Amino acid sequence: MIEFSFTAEQEALRTGIRAFLEKEVLPIVAEIDESETFPTTSVRKMQSEGYFGVPIPEEYGGLGLGKVGYCILLEELGRVDASHGTIVGAHTSLGTTPLLYYGTAAQKRRWLTPAARGEKLLAFSLTESGSGSDSGSMRLTAERVGDKFVLTGTKLYVTNGREADAVIVMALTDPALGPNGGVTAFVVDRGSPGFRVGRCEKKMGLHGSSTAELIFDHVEVPAENVVGEVGKGFLVAMTALDVGRVSLGAASLGAIESAGEMALKFAQERTQFGHPIAEFEAIQFKLADMAMHAHALRYLVYQAAAHQDQMGHDPSTWGRLERQQKTRESATVKCLGSEWASEAIDEALQIHGGLGYIRGTPIERAYRDARIAEIFEGTNEIQRLVVARDLMTRGF
Ligand SMILES: Cc1cc2nc3c(=O)[nH]c(=O)nc-3n(C[C@H](O)[C@H](O)[C@H](O)COP(=O)(O)OP(=O)(O)OC[C@H]3O[C@@H](n4cnc5c(N)ncnc54)[C@H](O)[C@@H]3O)c2cc1C
Structure with a gap:
């Protein structure tokens, strides 16, 4: 049997994060975007809630909720604000992974534990x-x-x-x-x-x-x-990027969900030619594509996250094929997720008509925020290269 449901603990994590973000982050998102300032206060609050150490084991100061828990956090952040998602992602995926997977006991004490507790930003x-x-x-x-x-x-x-x-x-x-x-x-x-x-x-x-x-x-x-070892830094970086790419996919999933919800609500309220525009098939098909992509991406993200949890954080125990599979999954999730998110947000903006192009509307901000996911943590051309190279050695 294949089990696809979240545990009660994971559901509780999602509920807690959603309530926190609605209270502490949603109200300041427009202001942060306009003033181009780092959100120090909300970041401090997130740090004290433990949200900067979600996948880190409790023995190192984290919440011990693994990559699945971490992706729940990034999905929820993706629904609300990409800047907060990026701050958490750079710190957790890229900053803490090298220390958790390759760090010495002393490094874990000095950098990983305070980072997971939210006392140090990486x-x-x-x-x-x-x-x-x-x-x-x-x-x-x-x-x-x-x-x-x-x-x-x-x-x-x-x-x-x-x-x-x-x-x-x-x-x-x-x-x-x-x-x-x-x-x-x-x-x-x-x-x-x-x-x-x-x-x-x-x-x-x-x-x-x-x-x-x-x-x-x-x-x-x-x-x-x-x-890690002298001369093995590239491996350290690529291991961190494998974690980052899955979490980017989770953030893209959240971005598709919120764009879809905004577009659906707008389409049901906006009337033209005597009908809500949601009644026009051209609009319905755009919404249907968003829903289908969100559905597919949800499985891709959480399968890849669960696989990384299963593999654990001791790279010396990984087999070559397992490592290659993980890398292919991460590249797939990042590439498809970021492209589907850009597409969904573009179509959601289109559904908003002229209003979607007005500075300061949530969909306009989402449009500007989403584009980078096709570029950073390895461009999507590079993700395709990673998948293609794997195909050449392991086949389909
Ligand atoms: C907002 C932001 C945040 C970032 N955060 C970080 C960070 O925290 N840490 C960090 O180290 N970096 C970070 N980056 C850097 C980011 O990862 C790089 O910008 C990205 O990897 C692309 O590198 P580049 O900009 O030099 O583009 P280039 O590598 O010069 O690529 C230019 C174009 O050529 C294409 N291309 C290149 N080689 C090939 C090839 N072999 N086959 C096909 N196409 C190819 C690329 O896909 C792209 O379309 C960040 C960038 C931005 C904009």
């Missing part, structure tokens, strides 16, 4: 001006000097980069090897001498989330800050 820094999709071609170097590494270079587009207390940074420890043995993951504290935040980008959407340049000017990092 960021993840892979992208550089010359290396985006081709992330292995990074230039930021980490040179070994005695029992330290010296990091020199500049990173780009770091979510939470302006606010984070610590950043997971990918650096080149052996330029000759590149991504295959030459990249290492480090955890770097905000106050480290030589580390500073550079330019913060003005963006089309996600106005509540910072996207920062990080400058490393001969930053000395002790060897005990290496996350």
Whole structure:
């Protein structure tokens, strides 16, 4: 038998999150978008509720609700505000996963536990001006000097980069090897001498989330800050991205649901030619497509999340085929989810007519916020490449 239902604990989590977001986040979403400010107060409240540590085991300060619980959080955030979803996602998927899966006991005590409890905010820094999709071609170097590494270079587009207390940074420890043995993951504290935040980008959407340049000017990092093994940083980054891509799919699911609900309500209320526009088949078909995509995505997201929960967080126990399957599932969920969300929001905006194009309406904001999901955590071209490469080795 295949079991597709949520447990009572998971349902209670969803109810609690939904009530919290309606009270604490929904009322401030328009203002955050307009003023382009990081939502410090609501983030602090989310941190104290434990929402920055949902999938982290209780022994490390988290709620212990796994990837399924985490996707419930991201789905609910996706319904309300993409900026809050992005802040939580960068911290949890990309910041805590390297520490949970590859960190030493000391690293878990020093960074993971406070991060899960909401006392420290994390960021993840892979992208550089010359290396985006081709992330292995990074230039930021980490040179070994005695029992330290010296990091020199500049990173780009770091979510939470302006606010984070610590950043997971990918650096080149052996330029000759590149991504295959030459990249290492480090955890770097905000106050480290030589580390500073550079330019913060003005963006089309996600106005509540910072996207920062990080400058490393001969930053000395002790060897005990290496996350995982020296030379295995690319694997650390890709493992974190597998988690992130599933949670992005969950956020896309929430975005489709809220766009669909807004469009349905509007279509039932708006009258033209003497009828609610919801009676016109052209409108009904748009709504039907949204509902079908939401239905399909719900299964994709929670299957992939449940699979990651089943695999656990000790990479040394994973078989090669299982790892490949996980990566293919994550790429599929992220790619289809983000495209279906963009499509649903575009059609929901169309159903709103001219009103959908007016600045400050929820559907206009959703339209601007959604587009990035097709680009970050690996563009959708790269997700298709990941699936295609897997097809070439494992077949359909
Ligand atoms: C708001 C925002 C937040 C972000 N947050 C983070 C973060 O927290 N941490 C971080 O490290 N990065 C972050 N990024 C960076 C993001 O992940 C990259 O922008 C993304 O991976 C694409 O890289 P790029 O912009 O350099 O585009 P490029 O890699 O230059 O790609 C340009 C185009 O070429 C296509 N392309 C490239 N190679 C291929 C190929 N082999 N086959 C087919 N098409 C290809 C791409 O799909 C794309 O359409 C963020 C970016 C933004 C905008």
